[in-house]
Amino acid sequence: MTTDAAYAPELAALNVAIDGAAQWLIRQCRFAGRFEYGYDARGVPMQRYNVARHAGALYALAQFGERPSTIAVDPTIDAASRYLATACIRTVPGQADCFALWGDPEGRPLEAKLGAAGLALAAWCGMDANQVWRPPVKVLSGIGAFIASLQDEHGHFISKYHASKGGMTQWESLYYPGEAALGLTRLYAVDENPDWLDAAERALLYLAxxxxxxGRCEPDHWALLATEALWPFAMERKALLEHAVMxxxxxxxxxxxxGALSRCGRTTPTTTRLEGLLAVRSLLPPGHAVxxxxxxxxxxxxxxxxxARVVGGLHEGAVQRAPERSVDAKATELRIDYAQHALSAWMAWRDGATHIEGAGAKRG
Known part of the structure; x- marks a missing residue:
């Protein structure tokens, strides 16, 4: 881990923050595995459910579960994984081999988002199936097939699919393509079909x-995370690296x-960008200005x-929308995705963001 006398946090404090964020997410997992979404600035629970946020929280907790800890996280991962699969996975009309994560948790499929499918794959394919429950490989591959069905020959993705309308092209998400590419790359670890890697690389090359x-490049942290995951298998490393540098x-x-990494000063733009930056920093040219x-x-x-950590009280360990009210009037708002991204960023910082370099593995 890079250190700096003026800024680097003490390791003990970082460990407290990591454990606290994980424990808060664990406490938010209720109703047989469904996450409580969050609380507004007055402390009132937000009455909503978001399948992508659920998948994101599961993704971060699965990362936490990979590391040594005295905190019992597996029961929560297991419950959240079962809920997400049972409530949201359904086949795609007319495509029996494709599975999507539909936005309605009560099982009435209407709309399926590319990003939710990608995040769910990223979470599930990073789990140890001998320790926690995840969907069968056949279902995971079916989710990969659904993602691939939303991609055209150029690598561009449709962001949403409607049960009765099919692909919806009028709206595009900044983050969904990177989430999809990350999910497909992780899927390759459990289903060694080279099509997943091809689709992931084409998605990133299209964005590049x-x-x-x-001449306009957005702060797409998911694309950076996908680039790092794909790197050992990548065919077009030069183009991917140029894109990452952009x-x-x-x-x-x-x-x-x-210290904020965005002009708005909110917490999550900083933690998401930290996730991406820490993922690719060892891929960047040594001595380069960037x-x-x-x-x-x-x-x-x-x-x-x-x-932005909450210290003490009912929400000990949670992460606020902003470090202080002078930055944002809703600074004390709490959401599971705020904690999710902070947890992932802090773990990556503590780990030192290790990477696989060199020739890398070959596609099957």
């Missing part, structure tokens, strides 16, 4: 071409003297995000 042509430069350009800037800014960003 689109952003290079437009995203990193975009993120660093919004860095603030406070690498030097990155190493200088990372400790400050981690310290900034830690200021």
């Amino acid at each position: 071409r689109k952003r290079r042509a437009s 995203i990193v430069e975009t993120m660093l350009a919004e860095g603030q003297s406070s 690498t030097r800037s990155l190493e200088r800014m990372l400790p400050a960003a981690v310290a900034y995000s830690l200021r």
